Amino acid sequence: MPFSYRRVIRFHETDAAGVVYFANLLTLCHEAYEASLAAAGIEVKGFFSGQGGMAVPIVHASADFLAPLHCGDVILVVLTPRQLGPHSFEVAYRVEAAASAPATGLLPSSEPERSLAVATTRHVCIGLENRRRQPLPSSLLDWLGALAVVEGGG
Amino acid sequence: MPFSYRRVIRFHETDAAGVVYFANLLTLCHEAYEASLAAAGIEVKGFFSGQGGMAVPIVHASADFLAPLHCGDVILVVLTPRQLGPHSFEVAYRVEAAASAPATGLLPSSEPERSLAVATTRHVCIGLENRRRQPLPSSLLDWLGALAVVEGGG
Amino acid sequence: MPFSYRRVIRFHETDAAGVVYFANLLTLCHEAYEASLAAAGIEVKGFFSGQGGMAVPIVHASADFLAPLHCGDVILVVLTPRQLGPHSFEVAYRVEAAASAPATGLLPSSEPERSLAVATTRHVCIGLENRRRQPLPSSLLDWLGALAVVEGGG
């Protein structure tokens, strides 16, 4: 079941071309990732500041920009994580218009909306001491279990 | 009646000291300003991109930082505008913790909360052709009327 | 001949994990792109604000993060554009440490340095009226000609 994050585009996110600056699209996606972790009970302040000597940095990101976003636009970022291995996962994001303004939260039905952008981030869990790979913590496995796409015949 | 804007602090707003980067506090305040304009029916995309040959740039800003803000903190930005003359107004912002999570919207009672920061922005209406002062449009006068502090005996 | 852009990492680009926020890496790359355009005599203010009814938006971006960047680090962004067709081009970026501090400008020899990150942006020229593809302007063809990798037996 994908996680959906509602957001209004703000003035500081636009640039002199009148639309959202391209790199800010990835920031919008990361906000959705933060919201999904918080919704799963993960304390984000500690999670993102290396609590427990662990970090889960992004090692790869990509984005496709399909339509311009303007100040005041209401968007949904629909997020689906997928475990890649014992140490890593990937998050897929689809940004769509949210004219009919649903709230942040779990998205019960996936009504097809026109995508404004899609993006992906790939994350690897490491120890901060030696920067070597280590297994994903149970909190992230729980988050993955709750949100990940179930492949195959459900 | 002040306007209240609820917001979660996001990771990209923090810096290597572990707290919100000072200038981002003003960005949080400006988001509250944008939300208050939208709530008053002003179409922010046009308003901020010079529609009608008019702009209302910020000519002065100041902020006092009273306590650090961390990733995941839930804050309220409580906003009160005040007209300064035919061409200008000022907006006062108070940032406070929103542990008990009220929604964005009008703040019915002003319960005293510990301020985390206060800020002010001063805005002047100009014509974009000649960059000379011009009277505030009726949409802003309405917004001021709805939100401004009533001075004197109620 | 690739274009090289020298830059000091600033505090506001870091996050509470103590390193550059991932999406800001793409902003560093875009700065190098802007500097290379300016070095080729393109007036960037007009270029990026739709002068002549033309825009060259980014339709795709990707980045690989190979090592953390810290406040105060001096980096080089080495940029190589490549034309993809009559309407589009791609820019490849390699971010490396610049301990021995060369200046911004053309990079005479390409000494192998350890890459801290690599990234790509893909750009398509469009008309702003109809948002349809149109040929790259001569100024960009000149920039591509000066900086593009010459394929084949050099």
Next chain:
Amino acid sequence: MPFSYRRVIRFHETDAAGVVYFANLLTLCHEAYEASLAAAGIEVKGFFSGQGGMAVPIVHASADFLAPLHCGDVILVVLTPRQLGPHSFEVAYRVEAAASAPATGLLPSSEPERSLAVATTRHVCIGLENRRRQPLPSSLLDWLGALAVVEGGG
């Protein structure tokens, strides 16, 4: 003797009004502060991440915006610090056009240029354990001594 920091305005610093977003002006000023600390031999990575259990957070900031800044504009941020007491100092910034492109460094003569903006930041030295005021370290006293305005008869 004031410190001067040269900088090109970048696209991501502008907003849909076509000029630098107001809060980014304070970021430009902070970059000049960082450059002045580095020029005085202070290791900024440690300084800004709480090395030695000490921090020097900004407790107040203000800015006056006198003229719009556009993508591609070359500016100078001229910085002058002033000690306020044993625990605190203030930095004054003047942003001016740098058409005739001097390099970053100490500004030998202070030729009067039209100011585009002015700003101030106030900093207080604290211990990170107890967040109580503590004396400025010798490195900052040296920086203040080298750059501070000498008051009184020359």
